[in-house]
Amino acid sequence: MKSIYRAREMVREKVSVLQGENGEDGLAVLKAQKMLHTVNGVVQNVKNWNGPDKNADTSHETLLQKEMEFHIAAKENNVEKMTSLKGQKININSRNNLNRTALHFAVAKNNLNAVTFLLNHKARVDIVDKHGLTVLHLAAWSADLNIFQKLINAGASQKSATEDGMNVLHFAAQHNKLSIVDYILTELQLKDLNVGDKKGKKPFHLAAENGHLNMVSKLVDLNLFSPDKDKDGNTALHLAAKKGHSDLIGTLLNLFEDIDQPNEIGATPFYLAIEGKHIECGDLLLQAGSNINAATHDGRGALHIAAENGLKNMIHFLIDNNFDIKPNPNDKNPPLHLAIRRNFIPIVDVPSNDVEDNEDEIDTDKDLPSDLDQIPNYMTKENVPPESGHDLNDDDTGRKISSSTKAKPNYMEIVDVLMERGCDLNAVDTRQQTALHLVAEFNNIDLVQKLLKSGHCDLTIADKQGKTALKVAARSNNTLIVDMIIKAERYYTWKKECQDDPDNQKEFQDSLIDFKQDHSLQTRRLREALWKLAYNELRSHGWKKLAQVWLFTEAQLKAIEEEWTGQASYKEHGHRMLLIWLHGALLKDEYPNKIVYEELTKLGKRRIAERFRKHSTGDTFFKNCTIS
Known part of the structure; x- marks a missing residue:
């Protein structure tokens, strides 16, 4: 296999030399190119027979050694090295396997000297990589206005879009390039670029989603405010709330009349703020009049999110702000049930595959788009702005959190909080089971004790199969829980008899009752x-x-x-x-x-x-x- 690679490189070098000597139309060039195509076919066939070469540098596989060095020099803004390599008749428009040239990398790194060198030597500005990204897109993404203007003057296409439907205005708005946006809209007069991408997001959506207050203000001043929804039904207010951009919420609230518009799943901006664990955003939306009890189409409200994710402070915040904790008859899984299930059925983190096995996915931990070789596709997921330096796996203090070391919520505490704040212990899920049914099924003695001592459990409720909590416990073969429930049934029957008797003045303190096994010395x-x-x-x-x-x-x-x-x-x-x-x-x-x-x-x-x-x-x- 290595000998075939070497043969291919020799043919490529010959083609490069002949192109320099005879021009693009020379007969010798055509013959050499035909031979190169033959060698490429042989290489591909051998690769197909042997499977992928895991040791190959997939990012530079189609480049000669000198072309690789030229790309690296462009990334490093090393014009001296680029000049030396250019003197050796290398092709400055050579592309790697992702169809990226040295100009792509120089622009992505905002290397003005390298970009100037390449443009002076007639580097092509119209080459599109395998995902539709042009050098002008990259300039709008990570470069400054000077490079952007140079590319425009060199003839770069101003209106081209990526495979995801994003144009230069999308990229500039997404990454807070104020001067470039101003240039596009005032100098180039390209207001027709203010369209939705394939996800339905306009530049205004992207600016809000990434928390760029100045960019939002700029677009509003340029009459590019958009109240429209994207294809998921999200307005700019939804997107900002979801990401927790509290400094931007105030501005957006003044632009939207209906701040409780539901998206495609029925989620309001307030719901998305709570889902994203952003209390400050949620508070701002509540102060502006958001409905705290708004629920999605499947009946999930903000309290469901807080309980399911173990957010104790969020639960207090919601109930302190008059969240209605009365059970909804159509609730498939009440908050208390969600907390109990999460306590006994932990969510397992699924490790992601290697980049080479997922070439179409973005690595959001990278600083984009500076390291294009490591990021095969930078369009399929939400991007991290190059200037932000923010890692999606950081906590609120900026500390790195590994998926294997993240602290797991204490769901027993969440159950305690929900019980203390008055959640209905007799609310039922889709199986018509109460919290006690669930806990009996999971064989947790301590939680059974808490529920029974509360004095609010209706022990007569039967699920869809006609089973009470006692029957569920009996079927689970946990004799301790069976005995505890029978003790509770007999105790609460006696208590009711006493309370119904006007002559009986006995006082009951349910919280002091112990339904567990008696191991005391006295008895x-x-x-x-x-x-x-x-x-x-x-x-x-x-x-x-x-x-x-x-x-x-x-x-x-x-x-x-x-x-x-x-x-x-x-x-x-x-x-x-x-x-x-x-x-x-x-x-x-x-x-x-x-x-x-x-x-x-x-x-x-x-x-x-x-x-x-x-x-x-x-x-x-x-x-x-x-x-x-």
Whole structure:
């Protein structure tokens, strides 16, 4: 393969020499060019057979060594080197595999001396790279007015557009080239360049999107303000809000009558500001009258964004500004559900492929367009202005953030904040499941405890499959959560009975109730006695008889029996039932020993009752025990 490359270079050198000696139409030149085409065909066939050469410098693959050096000299503004190489009869219009010439690189680097040298030696200004980018586009992007004027005087096409539909006015507005915009519109009178690109963005959109306040003012003065929407339905106000350009928002607010126009997905500028984590922009829009409760077509509001992305301060900001936290019946995923799901289903960062495998994508971490060899396509995504030096992976302080080291939000804190600020715990998602359904499904004991202690969970709500949170927990085989929910059901049933009784003055503090397993020393002897009762004394249906006396529901008994099967499973079932009952008895300030003894006696189990009394001796009647 290397020998074929060398042969091709020898033929190219011969073609270059013959062109210098005989001119473009010489017979010798035609023969040499025909031979070069043949060699190129052989090279391409061999490459196709062997696959891509990963070690090849793909950016300069089609250049001779001296032509490569000439391109590098143009980038470095090394006119002395360029003069030396030009004396060796190199082709100053030689192109790399992306169809870029030395003039492309000199202009991109704003190298006035190199550009002047190339233009004086008749460098072509009409060559378009593989993406439609001309040297005049690059001048409007990153050069100064002097270079731009030189290219105009050299005959560069003023109205050509890239494959993305961008012309010189787009580039100049996008990169805040005030003098070039003024020259285009006042000297060249090219106001017909004020059109939308293939994304529907006019120069005014691009200036606003990139936060160029002076450019926006310049375009307004030149009567090029555009209230139009791009193909995504975004106005300039949408684009500025999305990027967090708070210094520009005030100016744009004076230009737009309707500041709550929705885009194609129904997002308003305020929604996009929140989505971009820009509180300051959001605040400015609210002060101007934006609707804080505006939602997209799929029912997502600003609070959904804040909850899903773990933005605690944003949640406080929204609720402090009277965001309506009442559940929407058409809400597919309420904010609380989103936070819970994000806590248990982390988002995995997918690593990007190498540049050589994605030649049509932009690397936004690069300073564009100075390093054109490394950026095969600088048009397919939103660009970083060359002068900005801003990295999309910087945080608000300018510190670099790696995708592998970014701090992950604490979604448990987000759940706490949403609960504290009054979000409805009984809101349901598309499966008709509440937050408790989700948490039971994810088997998180601590979060189940928080929800149950809130006192606001409706434990009777069933999802689309007819399952309550208790049934979901039972199907998930988490006995601890099943027992916690049954304890809560029995506690809140008793609480309601007390509150319905006008003679009952008992005060309840739900936040102090613990629905987890009891491991306290105060109840240890009694719990041991209950274990012996369940495992050594009661028969297969004995525990159910006690459960029925103590008003356990059929659903609760089925949930207990869901886990553990076999001939001896009733022992574990009975033990769990007794501990659940004990939890409620202690909350009611009852005498657990006495109650168990009496109920066993009523069932004709006098001997078992006596043995239970002996096992629990030392803690008689247990009046003062409390559950932790």
